Every structure is written in C-alpha cells, then in structure tokens.
Amino acid sequence: METGEFGQHISQQFNDELEDIRNRVLTMGGLVEKQLADAINSMVEGDTELAESVVANDHRVNGMEVSIDEECSRVLARRQPAAGDLRLVVAVIKTITDLERIGDQAERVARFSLRLAENSHHGYFKELEHLAEDVRQILNDALDAFARMDTEAALEVARSDISIDQEYDSIMRQLITFMMEDPRNVTRVLDVMWTARALERIGDHAKNICEYVIYLVKGKDVRHISIDKMEEAVNPDAGS
C-alpha cells in the first residue's frame, strides 16, 4: 500500500508540476495581454506615461520566458515525460517564445506611440484602432484556446489571422497614399506603418500558439499548411 501511495504521490507531484507550468504560461500570457492593451491605449490616447510603463515592463515578460524555460528543462530531465505530457512541455517551450515576441512587438507599439505623441500626431492612429482591437482579440482567443486546450477555438484564431492580414494590407495601401499626397508626412506615416506591422506580427504569433494547441491535443503538426488542411487535421471525419 505504501508503494502505491508513494507512486501516486510521485504522479500527483508530477501533475502539479505540469499544472504549474501551464499556469505560469497563462500568467505570462496575461501580462503580455496587458502590455499589448496598454500599448494600444497609449497610442489611442497619446498617453506617454502608459507607453513608458510598457517599455519599462518588457523585462518582466523576458524574465518569465527564461524561468518557464528553466522549469520545462527541469521537468524534462527529472520526469522524462512521455506522450501528451511531453507534447505539453514541447508546446510550452514554443508558446513562450511567441509570447515573448508578442511582448517585444507591444513594446515597439509603445515606442512608436511615444514618438508620435512627441509630434502630437496621434490622430494618425485612427486607421489603426480597428486593427489593434482585432489583434487584441486574437491574442485573447489564442490564450483562451491554450487555457482550454480547445482545438476548434484554435482553428478560429487561424481563420481570424487571415482577415487581420487583409486588414493590414488595406491599411498599408491607405498609408502609402497619404505619403504620396504629402511627402512632409513621410516620417510620421512610416511610424504608423511600423506600428501596423508590429500589430500584424502579433496576429502571426497568436496563430503560432494555436498551432501548438492543435499539436498538443491532436498530436499533429499543422504548421506551414493551409487552413483547409488544418481543419482536416482537427476534424478528420468532418468531410466524409
């Protein structure tokens, strides 16, 4: 009986460790979401203090990446996880890389909003508000899909990323027109373009996270394939 209890204890502790890693990823995700929301608000409101706090807090995102990575290596070495547990750890290692890069892009957005506030030109950001809202939503949905291990929600994120890319393209076309109309605006419009690009990249990273969720749950690697093939991987019998 004691051996059994010991076995259960070990296994329970292992479960706790995996649960702890998952929770830490969600905490990191929450911080990254807040960084993005603050960056967007600083841009919309021209709030330089808020923008500065985003820049100042990026190191916290980086620190979380490093410490979760360490924890993953420790679990791999000590617990030698297999199957789904192993996929969880591998998916976490990849997810936190994308979260860290989302944090970097949020910091970029904050830096641009600082520069644009300097020139009291945050009016330009009107074009970006809708894109920013969509990007904030896709990150929220990606983290939700991760928290609930929900492959349908993950698929939905991949679909949303396509419309974010289209929105980005249309904003870029519009900004190019602005530039041609008034070359004195080149520098400012460029800053808006870089901000749009940073937002678009966040969409890509959110999509990456959802690909890891599908890998984790279904054991299938769905990177680099079309949305149709992704749907097939998630619902193999839906088409028959």
Place this chain on the structure above:
Amino acid sequence: METGEFGQHISQQFNDELEDIRNRVLTMGGLVEKQLADAINSMVEGDTELAESVVANDHRVNGMEVSIDEECSRVLARRQPAAGDLRLVVAVIKTITDLERIGDQAERVARFSLRLAENSHHGYFKELEHLAEDVRQILNDALDAFARMDTEAALEVARSDISIDQEYDSIMRQLITFMMEDPRNVTRVLDVMWTARALERIGDHAKNICEYVIYLVKGKDVRHISIDKMEEAVNPDAGS
C-alpha cells in the same frame, strides 16, 4: 559482457541519434544559407528566375523544421536525455524555429526583388548590398559557432549584430530622405525598406542561435542581457 555490449550499443545508438539531429540542423542551416544567398543575388542581379526558385524552395525549409522537431520529440521520449544531451535537444528545438524564420525572411527578400525587377528598379539595392553581405556573413558565422559549439564565435556574432542594427538605421534614414525628395518613389523605396528590415531581422535570428550555443555549452541562459553580461557568462574569470 553481453550486457556491457548492449549498454554500449544503446549508448552508441543514442550518440548516433544526437549526431544525426545535429547534422540535420546543419543541413537545414546550409539550405537556409543558400536561400538567403540566392535571394540576395536575385536582388542584386535583378534575376527573377532565381527569386522564384527561392520562393518555390521555402517549403523545403519548413519541411526540415517539422521533421527535425519530430526527431527531437522522439529522442526526448525514448532516450530521456539529461544534462548536456537535454540542452542539445532543447537548443535544437529553438534553433530550428529561428532557421525557419530566417528562411521566411529570405523568401520575403526574394518576393521584393521580384517586385522591384518588375519595375526595373534594382538600382535602389545598391544601398542594401553591404548590409546583405554582412547579414550573409553573420548567418554563416552563427552556423559555424553552432557546428563547432564555439562560444567565442557565438559572442562575436552577438557583437556583429549590433553593427548590423546600426547599418540598418543609417540605411533607413537615407531611404527616408529619398522618399521625401521624390514622393513618386514612395512605393519602390518602401519595398527597399521592407527588404532592409527582413535582412536586419535575419541578423536578430542569427544572434538568437548564438545565444542557444552559449546555453548549450555553458548551461547559462544569456537571452535578454547586455553584450557585457554575455561576455561575463562565457568567460567568468576574464574580468578578475
């Protein structure tokens, strides 16, 4: 004796597997280097066929990422590596993500050179040739540092990335001037800017790979720290 031989056999096979993973990363690195060299040449020469071949071959880079990832998961599950072996596998998982993104950026460069060749305007690329050469070199050096597990070479790559960033900033300033001088060039100059940005990003990814080399050899995570701190991590006694 038989057990001993079996043990050795297992261990030898394990070594072969790790060596195989390392070799596959280097093969993937070689392909990515070729993609970048072809993309740069297509841009400098205005060679659309070469640019098209880069776009067509990107899927091979993606395929390598997926298959090396699978092999890493298999080794983690079967061999339960510890210490340096585990760090190798984790470093490989991260390295191939960066290699795949370098491949994406090379594809971007090729796509822009297609667009610029259409407008017979590859003359604009003069500004980029030097940056492109430096980026090609830093990727080569990063892969070399990985192949030889050379932390000094890895540090050198991190230093080079700083000068690539400075070069990029100066090119951007120059391109902004071009744009303001002649707003009819906005679209073309923007393409050159995006190309410069893609090249600069490749430098960042090369630096990431070198950080994994230092992690692998020294067991120290040197991401998100200054170059001075990186030097301390690699040569802890140098300052004393």
